[in-house]
Amino acid sequence: MELRAATHHPALRWQHCIHLTLMLVQLSLPEVGASCRILRCNSDFVAATLDLGSSSSSSSSAVPAGGAALSREAVNAGYCSALRSYDMCTKRMARACRGDLAYHSAVQGIEDLLIQHRCPRAGPTAQPRPPPQGTLSGDTCLYERSFFGREGRTPEYLHCGVFGDPHIRTFSNEFQTCAVQGAWPLIDNEYLYVQATSSPARGGTSATVLTKITIIFKNWRQCIDQQLYQAELDNVPAAFADGSVWSGERRGHRSLTVRTQSPGRHAEIRAAHIGTLLVVRQSGRSLGLSIRSPRGVVEAFGPEQDLQLCMWGCPPSQRLNTLRPPPPDSSASAAIGAEAHCAALLPARDVYYQACVFDLITSGDLNSSTAAISALQDARNMISDREGVHLLPVASAGRTRPNVTLLLLLGMLGAQSSRN
Structure with a gap:
C-alpha cells in the first residue's frame, strides 16, 4: 500500500x-x-x-x-x-x-x-456522548490483567522507535531513515494518535530532526477521558497538556501516569488501560520517541487509517539509505572519524550504529550520537527477546541525498571496518 x-x-x-x-x-x-x-x-x-x-x-x-x-x-x-x-x-x-x-x-x-465551512450561527448543537452503559469488570482498565483473564497468557508486545535524522524502527522491525518534513502520524488507531513533526536541523545541513511530538489518548469507556500530551525541543514536560500527571483513577489504579528521570528532557507515559508505554526524550538537538504496545492495540485501526509511520514506515519516495550517507564538507576523513566515534559507543554493527554514523556525517555534531544510544537503550528495555534488539543494516531502495564522493566514502568506510 x-x-x-x-x-x-x-x-x-x-x-x-x-x-x-x-x-x-x-x-x-x-x-x-x-x-x-x-x-x-x-x-x-x-x-x-x-x-x-x-x-x-x-x-x-x-x-x-x-x-x-x-x-x-x-x-x-x-x-x-x-x-x-x-x-x-x-x-x-x-x-x-x-x-x-x-x-x-x-x-x-x-x-x-x-x-x-459556511456554518449558520443558529442551528442544532452536538449532543454529548452518553456515558457507557453497564458496569465494567474490575480489570477492564488494566489491559494486561484483562487480557490474561480472557486468553490465559500475557499479550504480545510490539516496539516502535523514532529518533535522529529521523530513523524509524517499525512495529514489524523494519528500519528506515526518512527525508520527511512537517507533521506525520506515527500511530493512528482506536486508542491512540501520535504525531511527530520533523524540521531542518540547525547549521544549514541537509539533516532533519524531530522537533515536536504530540500524543492523544482517546476517550475509552469509563477508563479515561481524552488526554493530550505534547513535547517540543528543549521542553519535554512531565505532565499532560492540562498540567496533570495522572488521569483515570478507578479502584485505586490510575490509567494514565507521567513521570520523568530528567526534568525537561525526558518523560515516561504509562497507559495501563491499553498496556502501552511511551518514552519521549531529547537527545542532543532532536527529540526521540519509543513505544511498547500490545499487538491487539497496535492493530486496532480501520482501512481509512492508512498513514502510520510506525506501522509501514515512511513512503518509498521519502526513504534514505543509511549505508550511503551524504559526504561531509570536510572530505571523507570525517566519515572515518564518525565511524570510530560511534564504534566506541555502539560496538555492535547494527542499525543503531549505522544511524549514529549517518547522523554524525549529516549533522557534523558529536552530540547527535546520543540519539542512537538512547533509542538502543529504550529498545533493550522494551523488547523481551534480547536477540531481537539488534537489527542488521539493510541497504534501502529509497533515494539518497546528493553524494558527489560516494565511492571514496564507501571505500574508506570499508577499509576502516576491515581493520576493526
Whole structure:
C-alpha cells in the first residue's frame, strides 16, 4: 500500500486537519490556568467529531464506527453542530479565561472555521456522548490483567522507535531513515494518535530532526477521558497538556501516569488501560520517541487509517539509505572519524550504529550520537527477546541525498571496518 503525506495528499479529509489544527494551536500556547478550562472545550469538540471520520481516503464519505457511510453534506452538518457547541462552551468560559491566550486563540479559530465551512450561527448543537452503559469488570482498565483473564497468557508486545535524522524502527522491525518534513502520524488507531513533526536541523545541513511530538489518548469507556500530551525541543514536560500527571483513577489504579528521570528532557507515559508505554526524550538537538504496545492495540485501526509511520514506515519516495550517507564538507576523513566515534559507543554493527554514523556525517555534531544510544537503550528495555534488539543494516531502495564522493566514502568506510 502506498502511503501519503498528511500535509500534502490532496484527498486528505478536511475534518482531520481541523482536529489537529485546533489541538496543536492550543497546545503550543502557554499552559491554561486551573480556573480556565478551555482544554475541556477543545476535548469535547474533538470527541464530538471523532465519529465523523478522519481518513485520507479518496472517497467522499466518512464511515463512523459501526455505522453506514455519511455523505459529505452530513459530515459538514455534523461539524457545524460541533463548532456551535464549541462556541457555546467558550462563551461559558469567557469570564474565567479572560486574558488567556489559549482561550482567545480558540475563539478566533472557531470564528474562522464557522466562516470557512459556511456554518449558520443558529442551528442544532452536538449532543454529548452518553456515558457507557453497564458496569465494567474490575480489570477492564488494566489491559494486561484483562487480557490474561480472557486468553490465559500475557499479550504480545510490539516496539516502535523514532529518533535522529529521523530513523524509524517499525512495529514489524523494519528500519528506515526518512527525508520527511512537517507533521506525520506515527500511530493512528482506536486508542491512540501520535504525531511527530520533523524540521531542518540547525547549521544549514541537509539533516532533519524531530522537533515536536504530540500524543492523544482517546476517550475509552469509563477508563479515561481524552488526554493530550505534547513535547517540543528543549521542553519535554512531565505532565499532560492540562498540567496533570495522572488521569483515570478507578479502584485505586490510575490509567494514565507521567513521570520523568530528567526534568525537561525526558518523560515516561504509562497507559495501563491499553498496556502501552511511551518514552519521549531529547537527545542532543532532536527529540526521540519509543513505544511498547500490545499487538491487539497496535492493530486496532480501520482501512481509512492508512498513514502510520510506525506501522509501514515512511513512503518509498521519502526513504534514505543509511549505508550511503551524504559526504561531509570536510572530505571523507570525517566519515572515518564518525565511524570510530560511534564504534566506541555502539560496538555492535547494527542499525543503531549505522544511524549514529549517518547522523554524525549529516549533522557534523558529536552530540547527535546520543540519539542512537538512547533509542538502543529504550529498545533493550522494551523488547523481551534480547536477540531481537539488534537489527542488521539493510541497504534501502529509497533515494539518497546528493553524494558527489560516494565511492571514496564507501571505500574508506570499508577499509576502516576491515581493520576493526
